[in-house]
Amino acid sequence: MKGVVIKNTGNTYWVRTENGEEIVCQAKGNFRLKGIRSTSPIVVGDHVIIDQNPDGTAFITEIEDRKNYIVRRASNLSKQAHILAANIDEALLCVTVRFPETSTVFIDRFLATAEAYRIPVCLVFNKIDLYDEDDKEYLDGLIYLYQTIGYPCLKTSAETGEGIEALRERIKNKITLLAGHSGVGKSSLINVLQKDASRKIGKISDYHLKGTHTTTFSEMINIDTGGYIIDTPGIKGFGTIDMIPQEISHYFPEIFRFSKNCRYNNCLHINEPDCAVVKAVENHYISESRYRSYLNILEDVNESKYR
Numbered sequence: 001m002k003g004v005v006i007k008n009t010g011n012t013y014w015v016r017t018e019n020g021e022e023i024v025c026q027a028k029g030n031f032r033l034k035g036i037r038s039t040s041p042i043v044v045g046d047h048v049i050i051d052q053n054p055d056g057t058a059f060i061t062e063i064e065d066r067k068n069y070i071v072r073r074a075s076n077l078s079k080q081a082h083i084l085a086a087n088i089d090e091a092l093l094c095v096t097v098r099f100p101e102t103s104t105v106f107i108d109r110f111l112a113t114a115e116a117y118r119i120p121v122c123l124v125f126n127k128i129d130l131y132d133e134d135d136k137e138y139l140d141g142l143i144y145l146y147q148t149i150g151y152p153c154l155k156t157s158a159e160t161g162e163g164i165e166a167l168r169e170r171i172k173n174k175i176t177l178l179a180g181h182s183g184v185g186k187s188s189l190i191n192v193l194q195k196d197a198s199r200k201i202g203k204i205s206d207y208h209l210k211g212t213h214t215t216t217f218s219e220m221i222n223i224d225t226g227g228y229i230i231d232t233p234g235i236k237g238f239g240t241i242d243m244i245p246q247e248i249s250h251y252f253p254e255i256f257r258f259s260k261n262c263r264y265n266n267c268l269h270i271n272e273p274d275c276a277v278v279k280a281v282e283n284h285y286i287s288e289s290r291y292r293s294y295l296n297i298l299e300d301v302n303e304s305k306y307r
């Protein structure tokens, strides 16, 4: 039987089968994925094949190739990657320009990392009911910037319901990763999209966690109108540690386009002669905030080499 892993704690996996049933499974014996050293061989979002025994127990026997996956920022000491989720159709980065303010550096780091993971991103600007005229002007500037680069943007209010139908359409029949700073309204948006979401989560956890001390890695919330949302504490902003300096510009689509005209093909776009990127920033074809974020990641990657 085929299914998708919707929750995982320890060696226990909740699999939703094609006919909508939820089955609790174990991974079979020494289940290991080829080529990846990971703390958990099977993760939320994995497409798996399960075998169910007459006594009701079920085992995952096969896992299909992943189209993408995200890894928790691993410490340099550990060679094992902690994979948080796989097969993500789109990430929603929930952003507020106030209460709390999300910095453009944070947004751009997230976008660059998502590019590296090959996960499309839609920006969701929440709490629009709270913004004054200045905030709105700033917000419209941000939306113009990111839409021009190619990132879709939505404006929402979990409080008034504005923009929620567009959001619902956006996530329909997809596996969506919800990310963003603490307090921007991720849980509130989930609760508006799926009325009984928190109750459902509670029920599953209570059933399994009785008397045990396992950690919930990730789980998906089923949206009745179609789709799943992955809401995982560890992925508020994911790390960029594994990038090499020359690669970073590949993850800024508009910077990458200009970089092809730099004199040196290993140009880092700092102060090299005839750098087409620096020139494009000066001429306002590339936004200064995006360029600052690029330099910020570059600095971080350079530092991490010496740690």
Ligand SMILES: Nc1nc2c(ncn2[C@@H]2O[C@H](COP(=O)(O)OP(=O)(O)OP(=O)(O)O)[C@@H](O)[C@H]2O)c(=O)[nH]1
Residues within 6 Å of the ligand: 126, 127, 128, 129, 130, 156, 157, 158, 159, 160, 180, 181, 182, 183, 184, 185, 186, 187, 188, 189
């Ligand atoms: N006015 C207004 N308040 C909102 C909106 N969305 C969320 N809030 C409020 O913002 C606060 C934080 O919302 P949460 O949904 O807990 O934020 P979160 O992103 O899930 O935060 P973490 O769980 O810490 O990551 C709560 O008091 C919400 O009621 C909105 O669109 N408008």
Ligand SMILES: [Zn+2]
Residues within 6 Å of the ligand: 259, 262, 263, 267, 268, 269, 270, 272, 274, 275, 276, 277, 278
């Ligand atoms: Zn350059």
